[in-house]
Amino acid sequence: MPFLTIARDGAILTVTMNQPETRNALTGNTAVDEFVQLCQDVQRDASVKAIILTGAGPVFSSGGNVKDMQRFFDDALTPDLIREEYRQGIQRIPLALAQLDVPVICAVNGPAIGAGLDLTCMCDIRIASESATFAESFVRVGIVPGDGGAWLLPRAVGMARASEMAFTGEAIDAREALACGLVSRVVAPEELLPTARQLAEKIAANPGAVMRMTKRLLREGQGNSLATLLELSAACQAVAHKTADHREAVTAFIEKRRPRFQ
The missing domain is CATH 3.90.226.10 (2-enoyl-CoA Hydratase; Chain A, domain 1)
Known part of the structure; x- marks a missing residue:
């Protein structure tokens, strides 16, 4: 077993x-x-x-x-x-x-x-x-x-x-x-x-790709300097802003409805 x-x-x-x-x-x-x-x-x-x-x-x-x-x-x-x-x-x-x-x-x-x-x-x-x-x-x-x-x-x-x-x-x-x-x-x-x-x-219920990047940043923050983590955060954020889930989340917020993530 x-x-x-x-x-x-x-x-x-x-x-x-x-x-x-x-x-x-x-x-x-x-x-x-x-x-x-x-x-x-x-x-x-x-x-x-x-x-x-x-x-x-x-x-x-x-x-x-x-x-x-x-x-x-x-x-x-x-x-x-x-x-x-x-x-x-x-x-x-x-x-x-x-x-x-x-x-x-x-x-x-x-x-x-x-x-x-x-x-x-x-x-x-x-x-x-x-x-x-x-x-x-x-x-x-x-x-x-x-x-x-x-x-x-x-x-x-x-x-x-x-x-x-x-x-x-x-x-x-x-x-x-x-x-x-x-x-x-x-x-x-x-x-x-x-x-x-x-x-x-x-x-x-949240976007999967962004959730994974968020966890990675939390883990990396335990062992890196603030300056290093800010660089990693900027890189992850650049990716996040281009995801379909980000577009859907912002649109749903403006339209006052629940988002439908991929």
Whole structure:
């Protein structure tokens, strides 16, 4: 069975991590290859405007498979080999999602642990069920965030809170996650996917090409100077002004009607 189950409804994809028997662990299976393939497929498909990512079962994702980590005890697996395994393995997920221009809404249905928490930070918007918890727990199993968590988490919650979470490994609940900005909404479990769907529909109602450029500018703004981002914005804006959707949006506004985007 594939790790990811993908359902499409119009311009929205709902992607479910579907290995509840492993608590949707991201290692020891085909998760990496499937996430990379998903990002490549969506990037090429201009008709996709939004993605909802969630997990099957009571857990969003337990991150790395701790039982699988026992194989690293083998002296034949040298530090050089392990480093390369991370490069060719789980590190491909944040790199793939960073190149994806389609907005991703993370619907966190339960515990997001270790790499599972970091996966939520790779998404653009996070909505949590009241039963969700979040833990940057690598230190508790004697390892570091090997999937980019040291870059991702501080950008979501700030350096001080990220440091506290990473140094203690302790979990925070959904309300604490809301207070520190890790998630933007907390809803009842039965309202999680409907809420994510409503948000995805609002996103998908807008012009797809402009939405993709907007996401790219937001991402590039995290690592570039204001002057560089202004140059990128001017280039994207020049393209946007020449799209049929821009013409339709302006015309619809003047005519006081709803726009009909291509």
